[in-house]
Amino acid sequence: DTGVSQDPRHKITKRGQNVTFRCDPISEHNRLYWYRQTLGQGPEFLTYFQNEAQLEKSRLLSDRFSAERPKGSFSTLEIQRTEQGDSAMYLCASSQRGGAENTEAFFGQGTRLTVV
Amino acid sequence: AQTVTQSQPEMSVQEAETVTLSCTYDTSESDYYLFWYKQPPSRQMILVIRQEAYKQQNATENRFSVNFQKAAKSFSLKISDSQLGDAAMYFCAYRSYGYGQNFVFGPGTRLSVLP
Numbered sequence: 731d732t733g734v735s736q737d738p739r740h741k742i743t744k745r746g747q748n749v750t751f752r753c754d755p756i757s758e759h760n761r762l763y764w765y766r767q768t769l770g771q772g773p774e775f776l777t778y779f780q781n782e783a784q785l786e787k788s789r790l791l792s793d794r795f796s797a798e799r800p801k802g803s804f805s806t807l808e809i810q811r812t813e814q815g816d817s818a819m820y821l822c823a824s825s826q827r828g829g830a831e832n833t834e835a836f837f838g839q840g841t842r843l844t845v846v
Numbered sequence: 847a848q849t850v851t852q853s854q855p856e857m858s859v860q861e862a863e864t865v866t867l868s869c870t871y872d873t874s875e876s877d878y879y880l881f882w883y884k885q886p887p888s889r890q891m892i893l894v895i896r897q898e899a900y901k902q903q904n905a906t907e908n909r910f911s912v913n914f915q916k917a918a919k920s921f922s923l924k925i926s927d928s929q930l931g932d933a934a935m936y937f938c939a940y941r942s943y944g945y946g947q948n949f950v951f952g953p954g955t956r957l958s959v960l961p
Binding site for chain 2: 733734763765770771772773774775778786821823833834835836837838839840
């Protein structure tokens with residue numbers, strides 16, 4: 731297992747277009763998180779899944795954003811009718827349910843979205 | 847809601863010297879986890895060190911150690927014998943004790959290591 735994988739690494743899209751990102755977590759991890767990071771800022775929480783269930787969504791996640799995790803494996807994050815303000819790095823992370831030693835999140839390299 | 851503050855947007859340290867990065871947080875919870883993550887330029891975020899709030903002993907990982915002051919809600923990171931490869935953004939993060947809680951990150955500190 732090579733860790734958390736995100737695809738694509740970079741995406742340039744025109745304003746108003748829809749985009750979809752994919753995240754493949756570490757295989758034994760049942761928790762999956764999406765974060766958004768703008769330049770010079772810390773990651774902001776968007777949503778998280780435990781297995782296939784989406785358990786929490788941030789108020790940052792407007793109705794143009796939707797995330798899925800079918801079968802509790804990979805996840806997709808879709809942004810509809812993109813706006814320039816959506817330009818950011820979208821980070822995926824996964825973690826394993828368990829004892830105290832399993833509390834950390836492992837991050838992917840992110841998908842950098844540029845809306846022009 | 848929990849918040850994490852990092853008051854030093856940028857820090858620099860001479861190679862082989864020691865530097866301390868500051869982090870404070872706000873929470874009403876008594877049990878939680880604290881983390882320091884490192885994000886090198888154009889590379890993914892990796893865990894540097896973790897602290898469980900119920901443990902009084904400060905965590906250490908090789909050249910990295912923390913000073914955890916629970917009453918003061920302070921969680922600083924000390925990097926000893928700084929190396930060029932330590933140059934990165936460092937994020938302090940908080941996570942509730944309950945399973946499945948999301949991570950709350952601070953705004954980060956950019957560390958430069960001078961040769």
